Amino acid sequence: MAIGPEGNQRCGSCGRLEQNLEAKIVDPKTGEALGPGQRGELWLKGPTIMQGYLGDAEATNATLNSEGWLKTGDLCYFDQDGFLFIVDRLKELIKYKAYQVPPAELEHVLQSHPEIVDAAVVPYPHEESGQIPMAFVVRQPASTLDEKKVMDYVAKQARLVLNVAPYKKIRRVSFINAIPKSPAGKILRRELVNLALSGTQSRL
Structure with a gap:
């Protein structure tokens, strides 16, 4: 798929491809090319793409x-007009039963709550489901949000506003003072996973 440089901005999209660059969305399991609106791994090809890793x-x-x-x-999709939307990193997808849940989608819902300052979603091991989405939430001062209210809010918003599939729900919540991030602002999910597994996270 080759897309020219023309292009207006579109909300939520990172834009169209540069000239002389090709892209396609591929099913990461089968390698099959997918059409507009279908989510898969973004593959790129062109003169500016690297040739490989030296000596590796x-x-x-x-x-x-x-x-x-x-x-x-990257888990992405193109719309009908060739605008690219990045959903999440494939390696960060939460494997809930037979489904894959992008943490960024649930984080977007959580951050839309007026009493939530910041939030991050990570996988938490579960005997029956494999992994479940667990949310770390930073509340506004004096907020009375509890685990049930957070989970109910996400379920409602996902269903009514974002049309998110029923399996994309928060199933465990922990409240924390701040979300650990790198200097570039990237969520340090591994730290949160370790915190969750240690059992020492705050649930106040």
């Missing part, structure tokens, strides 16, 4: 296929 054939083969397509590891 294994890493190169894992990232580039034989035709020169770069596997970005």
Whole structure:
């Protein structure tokens, strides 16, 4: 799929592709190319794409296929007009039963609550489901939000506003003073997973 440089902005999109760059959305399990509106891994190809990792054939083969397509590891989709939307990183998807849940979608819902300052969603191990979405929430001062209110809010918003599938729900909540982030603002999910597994997180 090749998309020219023309292009107005579209809310929620990172825009259209640069000229001379090709892209396609691929089912990460089957390698099948997907159409507009379908979510999969973003593959890129063009003169500006790297040729590989110097001295590391294994890493190169894992990232580039034989035709020169770069596997970005990003879960994305194109709309009918060629605008690209990034959903999440594939490696960060939560494997709930037979489904994959993007943490960023649930974080967006959580952050829309007027009593929530910040939030992050991570996988929490579950015997029956494999993993369940767990939310770390920073509340506004003097907020009375509890675990049930947070989960009910997400379920309602997901169903009525965002049309999110029923399996995309928060199933565990912990309240925290601040979400750990890198200097670039990236959520340090591994720290939160470790905190959840340690059992020492605040639930006040």
